[in-house]
Amino acid sequence: MSINAIVWMALLIAVFVGTYLLNINTPKPEGCEDMSECSGCNNIACSHHSAHHEEEK
Amino acid sequence: MELVSLFIGLTFVNNVVLSKFYAVCPLLGVSKKPKNALNMGHAVTFVIFVASIVTYALYHFVLKPLEIQYLDLITFILVIASLVQFVEMFLKKFSPDIYKAMGVYLPLITTNCAVLGVALDNISAGYSFIQAAVAGIAVPVGFTIVIYIYATIRERLEIANVPASFKGTPIALITAGIMACAIAGIAGLV
Numbered sequence A: 001m002s003i004n005a006i007v008w009m010a011l012l013i014a015v016f017v018g019t020y021l022l023n024i025n026t027p028k029p030e031g032c033e034d035m036s037e038c039s040g041c042n043n044i045a046c047s048h049h050s051a052h053h054e055e056e057k
Numbered sequence B: 001m002e003l004v005s006l007f008i009g010l011t012f013v014n015n016v017v018l019s020k021f022y023a024v025c026p027l028l029g030v031s032k033k034p035k036n037a038l039n040m041g042h043a044v045t046f047v048i049f050v051a052s053i054v055t056y057a058l059y060h061f062v063l064k065p066l067e068i069q070y071l072d073l074i075t076f077i078l079v080i081a082s083l084v085q086f087v088e089m090f091l092k093k094f095s096p097d098i099y100k101a102m103g104v105y106l107p108l109i110t111t112n113c114a115v116l117g118v119a120l121d122n123i124s125a126g127y128s129f130i131q132a133a134v135a136g137i138a139v140p141v142g143f144t145i146v147i148y149i150y151a152t153i154r155e156r157l158e159i160a161n162v163p164a165s166f167k168g169t170p171i172a173l174i175t176a177g178i179m180a181c182a183i184a185g186i187a188g189l190v
Helices: A003-025 A050-056 B002-013 B024-029 B034-063 B069-094 B096-102 B105-111 B113-124 B129-159 B169-188
Strands: none
Touching: A003 B069, B002 B129, B002 B169, B024 B129, B024 B169, B034 B069, B034 B105, B034 B113, B034 B129, B069 B096, B069 B105, B069 B113, B105 B113, B113 B129, B129 B169
């Protein structure tokens, strides 16, 4: 693996981590605080499924 | 004319869902209500168009000159994941209405293999920049049309008199199969 490849991968990972941190630290708009609940499908393994939110309540 | 036939071809004849079987997961998962299906279609359209242009530029202006084309797959995955994070952050900050409308579907696009599929197909098919941009619109438009029609059919299937053993996923898959046959029939027209 060339040095170019290593530098490129490090850059891409840094960009992803950067955008992730920026996104997670950006406050959600009013009225959108808890929008992770979804009833689109029946996959209860998904963390967005309504069943998980009912447990929390 | 060439771009028009490319658009029609990618939207209908080589439909990403019904002929290549990409994005079957959201097709089955987010097609219970037509409104949800349409929201998913809008979000996917935006992300595929931007991802298509960005990945094309990165491949031809970064990976090729550095002779690291073998990193295209991992590059595209990380770029698409970063892009979705960035779009989510941008919408939170500047367009709360669109953010609210897209809701949970925006982060779920990261797992939609059609986004990665289009980026890789653009490279393997040897498209020019304009062709890649047209593909970036045509493919998600085809996806949106199919997922919306499928959602309306599934809504009717809920009240249809279906044999017990076919209820739910089996009849949904049979419906998708019949739709794929119908789409394949358009091939002779273009």
